[in-house]
Amino acid sequence: DAGITQSPRHKVTETGTPVTLRCHQTENHRYMYWYRQDPGHGLRLIHYSYGVKDTDKGEVSDGYSVSRSKTEDFLLTLESATSSQTSVYFCAIRDRENTEAFFGQGTRLTVV
């Protein structure tokens, strides 16, 4: 199994509060990703990182920010959570070009 740990695994938060999800890898892979999974939509990319301090937006980046200060950690922050951000969030890592990504076990976030 790829060494990917997401924390927390479950979280319930209130609308308007900030939330940070953490993805930690022990594989020293260059690329890291945050996806969200919603019924009927499959997985959609939020943000990704191609190196320390190098990040870029995905297709559903509004309302989210990310940071990567170390190779092993990729943080996803919801500055002010909304109910539409209730979802399952997946972190993924990838080693080099044209290779498959490996996924973490997911974080279920509920915004009430």
Place this chain on the structure above:
Amino acid sequence: AQKVTQAQTEISVVEKEDVTLDCVYETRDTTYYLFWYKQPPSGELVFLIRRNSFDEQNEISGRYSWNFQKSTSSFNFTITASQVVDSAVYFCALPLDQYNFNKFYFGSGTKLNVKP
């Protein structure tokens, strides 16, 4: 634009039946890759296969086989003699282009229920 369609939302079969999961894609590229992932009830996504558009030969791995047909833009997945452990959601995915695996387009998934 890149697009992946998995028209089958949910399929139920009885153990030992064969089942085919459909994946239809759209791409502007002449060279591209396609992927299948499995998401068991435990939640994590598991990589199953990656295929390049140059290689249209069917791929077989145990009870799993994949049929890649460029003429119909399909990359279908067949499970032979299904087992209860095959119960999962299966996703087909297409990268933005052959040089950029940072952005993937996933289908909406097909949930497979295998009943004993």
